[in-house]
Amino acid sequence: MADCGEADGPVKKDDIVRAKNEGKELTKEEKQRLRKEKKHQKKQKDEKRPSERVKEKKPVAPSQPVATQPPTQKAPTVLPASAPIPVPVSGAPSYSSPAPSPADKPAKSRAEQKAERRARQEADRASKQQSCSSSSKTKAPPSELNPVVKRLPEHVQVDDPAVVKRLTKKFERQQIPLRSDYDYKVSLFSHLHQYSRKAPLTQQLSIPSTVIHPSIVRLGLQYSQGIVVGSNARSVALLHAFKQVIRDYTTPPNEELARDLVNKLKPYISFLNQCRPLSASMGNAIKYIKKEISNIPSQFKEEEAKTKLQTCIDRYINENVVLAAKAISKYAIEKISDGDVILVYGCSSLVNHILCEAYDKNRKFRVIVVDSRPRLEGREALRRLVQRGISCTYVLISALSYILPEVSKVFLGAHALLANGYVMSRVGTSQIALVARTFNVPVLVCCETYKFCERVQTDSFVSNELDDPDDLMVTRKGKTQLENWHDVSSLRLLNLVYDVTPPDFVDLVITDLGMIPCTSVPVVLRIKNLEQ
């Protein structure tokens, strides 16, 4: 198989380039061919050990091109290919299930597919029971021993060329364009992506794109241009776009909706991730959807399944965003007393909601809105609060220590709550918490439970988001001082988006489950995992 792959190499390369330029989705046969090549590659890698690795690397590159062979020609080659596959155990089965297995045998019926799968599982079990003398099995026990070996996520390894190469290959396979980095990065943050707003990802897509659903393209553009901001807004927009995708989805023949839809969503998620890195809330929402989709029983008709998924999404939004906001306001209003001076930072939809509710319940308080460049989100919060009739003061973050002696409480929103109790929020939040702590002013963080994530972070360097550094340029009286900052070789602009606040600076976290101290976040995560 590897030999014929190499021989067809140049021909297939032209084909795939042609297919890409036309913007057509690779036909199913082409995709199957790709997968089979890869599986065969992996099987060969298992049998021939490291000395052969170098030789294997070369076939990997030309294996990507794909031929439009008629399916009948492939059917006989499929059978012998699948027979040797059960024998080498280690990585292959876990890698190949479930995605390639149904698509691999177009000519076979479902019963035969199931029989083959069962046969493969039996073979796996049998070979695993044997002693680990053969080389291919030595791979299995170590992976069983440390099943929780965590690899660094790819989005924090941008300066590692191997990772970048892996990413580009993944995007080629999924047929989404690669967004190039804006290269003038501060060296301390060179492991993170930095994109320029003047080069959105959508410029490299054809119109209309048949690979990516138009509502996802629109969503990606809204993210990258900063039209949809705020973690709640982004998650809800994402879920609505997915609803649209599900509505327009039709199951291809001989495919199961459960598996195929999940695979359809993967390139969309990669595309959105490139437009703007996913937030923790979006990650949890995607996990939920994928779980719901794969739990659809196979006897559901397509229409039933689609309506069920849409109701699931609606319920998720309702429970985790709308009702959670109501519950959090109820607890938070207990903490707002008459005569309070409340400080808020930036624009958090949840904090604004709480303040408006408290005002409607006739609490007498006034608000100080703290704002910072370059986003100046505080102006949006100021507008919303003043419209309600709440008396507000507006300061920039540099005036923080001047204004804090007047303040009685600080309300902060959060982008995510990490498993070690740290609060990840808009850059500047940890500064406010720090100064408030020195003035002995209580700091309250309001966060829905769907934003809790299992990640652990103690500083803002490891994983962050770099926004467009050109935003930092300001034009006054027609002059832009930083206009040619590219020319100054020793100058770099840094526009960070998030920072993490340690739990010692936070007095109270208000969630829809109640009021908890910052150190109890892992308890809540544990309860939520038990519920699932």
Next chain:
Amino acid sequence: MLLCSLLPCSGETILGLRESLKWATDCLTEVDSSVAVSSGGELFLRFISLTSLEHQDLSRCKKVMEERGELFLEKISLSRTKVAKLCHTFIKDGAKILTHSSSRVVLRVLEKAAAEKKRFTVYVTESQPDTAGKQMADALRRLNVPVTVVLDAAVGYVLEKVDLVIVGAEGVVESGGIINKIGTYQMAVCSKAHNKPFYVVAESFKFVRLYPLNQQDVPDRFKYKADTLRTVSDLSDEHPMIDYTPPSLITLLFTDLGVLTPSAVSDELIKLYL
């Protein structure tokens, strides 16, 4: 003893039973507005009504509830012994202990330590306005423990001599902090400044679902005596009877659920209430 009075109830429906229990608790709280009563009452209610949905027959249900009530009472009376057993090991031979006002749990702990043949001396604060510290000193003298009564203002002065500070609690709040007789917060701040361990001993029924952010945030019904709340119109003239000690100043809490750090209290509370 407070809870015994809740037991005999007559009610035709489960809901009626709960209502009458709640009413009894409220009555008690009106008479003696302490945090312990309200939290104990609430926990009692929850504990016995956990089984309310299982049995169909009402009279059997009532009997089960009564049994659980007895169980609850028994657990509470044993809890002080459990706490004493956990805490006395932290008192080393020759230790000098500082305590605040009069607490039955602390007394039990010191009794146990004395019974283990440990030699220690105790400093007790006088604890105005009710000079409860004198009662504590008398009780300790009966145990043949050398005890000195100090002024509330002398806490900072005395702290360099002591090895550890043990106080009781009227209530343990969700953040892991405690509500106790006025003067406890001061003692906690001074002991933090001197780097002396600050231990709290409390039974688990004192865990309460409050989360004060600062002294002002503690509800008025706990700060003042019940009759004061009823008679006096302007509370700013009255002096509060309790204060709130934040969890950052507490080293460890000894409860019948075990030895906890302040951050573990929230974990236990979630288990108790959820």
